[in-house]
Amino acid sequence: xxxxxxxxxxxxxxxxxxxxxxxxxxxxxxxxxxxxxxxxxxxxxxxxxxxxxxxxxxxxxxxxxxxxxxxxxxxxxxxxxxxxxxxxxxxxxxxxxxxxxxxxxxxxxxxxxxxxxxxxxxxxxxxxxxxxxxxxxxxxxxxxxxxxxxxxxxxxxxxxxxxxxxxxxxxxxxxxxxxxxxxxxxxxxxxxxxxxxxxxxxxxxxxxxxxxxxxxxxxxxxxxxxxxxxxxxxxxxxxxxxxxx
Numbered sequence: 105x106x107x108x109x110x111x112x113x114x115x116x117x118x119x120x121x122x123x124x125x126x127x128x129x130x131x132x133x134x135x136x137x138x139x140x141x142x143x144x145x146x147x148x149x150x151x152x153x154x155x156x157x158x159x160x161x162x163x164x165x166x167x168x169x170x171x172x173x174x175x176x177x178x179x180x181x182x183x184x185x186x187x188x189x190x191x192x193x194x195x196x197x198x199x200x201x202x203x204x205x206x207x208x209x210x211x212x213x214x215x216x217x218x219x220x221x222x223x224x225x226x227x228x229x230x231x232x233x234x235x236x237x238x239x240x241x242x243x244x245x246x247x248x249x250x251x252x253x254x255x256x257x258x259x260x261x262x263x264x265x266x267x268x269x270x271x272x273x274x275x276x277x278x279x280x281x282x283x284x285x286x287x288x289x290x291x292x293x294x295x296x297x298x299x300x301x302x303x304x305x306x307x308x309x310x311x312x313x314x315x316x317x318x319x320x321x322x323x324x325x326x327x328x329x330x331x332x333x334x335x336x337x338x339x340x341x342x343x344x345x346x347x348x349x
Contacts, residue, residue, distance in 0.1 A: 114176065115172075116299065133208055137204050145157070148177065148186075202231055206239050253276050
């Protein structure tokens, strides 16, 4: 699981956390778990979803390879309500099985080749309890979301405690087949300091994801296309996957 600069270092992780909030997607994931259950958040990042699940009484474990992200998570209120594990998605071993495993925030798209993607999915399957579900989302490549990743369309500013006003925008550097490389460019307004974090994401098709799931051992897959739980259509913005072993 690659670790981008924005995720590896505490200062970038803090900037990332300040601009990335769960909205309808977070509500969708919370609705997946009714009565208290065991939840594993792969690629938990700064812990936003993991902590929300814990607040609802669930037993939650968050796994992420980036120490900077986990440091931000552990600095949030009630951090001990979640078990935090620093580890790669393809090879962590927890000795526990989970009723619900999630990958949120389009983290599925950071896996850039089939071998790693299938290894992550297979490892998730090994950690599923009987009847458990793996749920994640990926942007539908047919919607070409990256076309809106320009300064004019993504520029925003927020106030960060201890830093002051910070501005961010996203700018695409290259599109090659399924792969989109872009920069997140942060400007600390008080000092005019600029920090750029490059990232590459894979925009896999639903057919590709279905093949990867099958190779990882999943036999039952439901496809959704929006955060209200509606079915997937070719024009859907999201490919939301609900998989059972």
